[in-house]
Amino acid sequence: MSSDSIPFSDHINELRVRLKKVFFSFVVIFVVVIFFPSNPFYSFQHPEQYLDLSFISHTVVASILQQITHDILPSGWQLIAANGIGEGMEIYFMAAIIISIAADMPIIAYETYMFVDPALTESERKLVYPFVVSTSLLFVAGVLFGYFVVAKFLILALAPFFYATQITQLVDAASFYYVIFLVLGVTGVSFTAPVFVYVLITLGVVSADFFTRNRVIIWFAIWVITGLFLTPDGGPLLDLVIFIPLVSMIEIAVYLARRKVKPDRSQNLCKFCGRELERKGTFCPSCGRFNES
Numbered sequence: 426m427s428s429d430s431i432p433f434s435d436h437i438n439e440l441r442v443r444l445k446k447v448f449f450s451f452v453v454i455f456v457v458v459i460f461f462p463s464n465p466f467y468s469f470q471h472p473e474q475y476l477d478l479s480f481i482s483h484t485v486v487a488s489i490l491q492q493i494t495h496d497i498l499p500s501g502w503q504l505i506a507a508n509g510i511g512e513g514m515e516i517y518f519m520a521a522i523i524i525s526i527a528a529d530m531p532i533i534a535y536e537t538y539m540f541v542d543p544a545l546t547e548s549e550r551k552l553v554y555p556f557v558v559s560t561s562l563l564f565v566a567g568v569l570f571g572y573f574v575v576a577k578f579l580i581l582a583l584a585p586f587f588y589a590t591q592i593t594q595l596v597d598a599a600s601f602y603y604v605i606f607l608v609l610g611v612t613g614v615s616f617t618a619p620v621f622v623y624v625l626i627t628l629g630v631v632s633a634d635f636f637t638r639n640r641v642i643i644w645f646a647i648w649v650i651t652g653l654f655l656t657p658d659g660g661p662l663l664d665l666v667i668f669i670p671l672v673s674m675i676e677i678a679v680y681l682a683r684r685k686v687k688p689d690r691s692q693n694l695c696k697f698c699g700r701e702l703e704r705k706g707t708f709c710p711s712c713g714r715f716n717e718s
Contacts, residue, residue, distance in 0.1 A: 443536040450532045455525040459518070463488035486521045493605055497576050499584055504598035512599050523606055530561075549628070556624060560617045563674075567616025570670070571609045578666060579608065615671060619678035626682035633683040634700050636675075637711070644672055 462483050481487060494504065506512035534557055545553070587594050625631050636643060651671070652664045683699065694700065695709035 440540060443540050447529065447533050447536055451525055451529045454528045455521060458485050458524050458528070459521045461485055481517070486517055486524060489524065490516070490520055490602070493602070496572075497580055497605060498596075498601070499580060499594070502594040502596055504601055505595050506599075507597040508599055516599055516602050520602065520606070523610075534561075552624060552627065556620060560620045563616045563620060564613045567613035568609050570616065571612030575612055575667060576605050576608050579604070612667065615667075616674070618671065619674040622675055623678040623682045623685075626679065627685050629686070633679050633686065636679045637700070643675075647672060647675075 460480075462480065463485050464483060498504070508515075538553060538557070542550070542553075584594075622636070626633050626636075648664065648668055651667050695712060695714070697714045698709060698712040700709055700711040
C-alpha cells in the first residue's frame with residue numbers, strides 16, 4: 426500500500442508510537458546517566474555511599490562536570506552557587522538531560538528515518554545513510570572543536586579583564602556551565618551545515634550557482650551569526666577561529682555537490698563553469714570565457 430492511500434490518522438498513530446519509543450529510550454538513558462557510577466569497581470568496594478547519597482559525586486554526570494571544570498576553568502578560579510542553595514542540583518540534572526539527549530540521538534535519527542522512509546524516492550533513500558553518518562561525524566567534530574578550542578579560547582579571552590580590574594575570579598557555576606554547553610551545542614550543530622548544503626544542492630532545492638553568486642552575502646551572514654551565537658564575549662579573533670573552518674567546509678560542500686549534479690545541457694549553461702547564461706553563444710559573466718553557440 427502506498428503512503429498516499431494510508432489514512433492520515435494512521436500517520437498520526439505511527440508518529441505517536443515512534444515518539445513514545447524516543448521518550449522511553451531517553452528516560453532509560455537519563456536514569457542510567459544520573460545513577461550509573463563512572464567507576465563501577467569503586468561502587469562495589471564502597472556500597473555505603475548509596476546510604477548518604479554521596480554516590481552522586483561518582484556518577485557519569487558528575488565525572489563529566491568535574492572533567493569540564495578541570496580542563497576549562499583556569500587555575501585559581503572558583504565556581505560559586507550565586508543563585509541559591511539548589512543551584513548544584515539544577516546544574517546536575519540539566520547536564521544529565523543534555524547528555525541523555527546526545528546519547529539518544531541515534532535512536533531519534535532511526536525513528537525519524539523509519540517514519541519518513543515510505544515517502545522517500547529511491548534516489549533520496551541513497552542519501553539517507555551518508556547523510557546520517559556524515560552529520561553525526563561532523564557534529565562530534567564540532568563538539569570536540571568547541572570543547573578543546575572555542576570554550577578554552579573564550580575563557581582565556583575573558584581572563585585578562587579579571588586581572589586588569591582586580592576582580593576575584595569567583596564565577597557563577599550555572600552561568601559557567603550554561604556557556605560551555607551552549608558553545609558545545611552550537612558548534613556541533615554549525616559543523617553539520619555543510620551536509621545540509623550538499624543535500625539541498627544534490628536534491629535540486631537550490632543550485633550551486635546560488636552559493637557562488639551570493640558568496641559574499643553568505644560569508645557575511647556566517648560572520649554575524651558566529652559573533653552573535655557561537656562566540657559570546659569571545660572577541661573578533663575567536664569569531665575568526667570558527668569562521669574560517671566553517672566557511673571552508675561549506676565551500677567544499679558546494680564544490681562536491683556541483684561535481685555530483687550534472688547540469689542540464691538543454692539550458693544555456695557555461696560549459697566552463699556551469700553558470701546559467703542568458704543565451705547561447707555569449708561570454709560568461711562568471712569566468713569570462715566565450716561559449717560557442
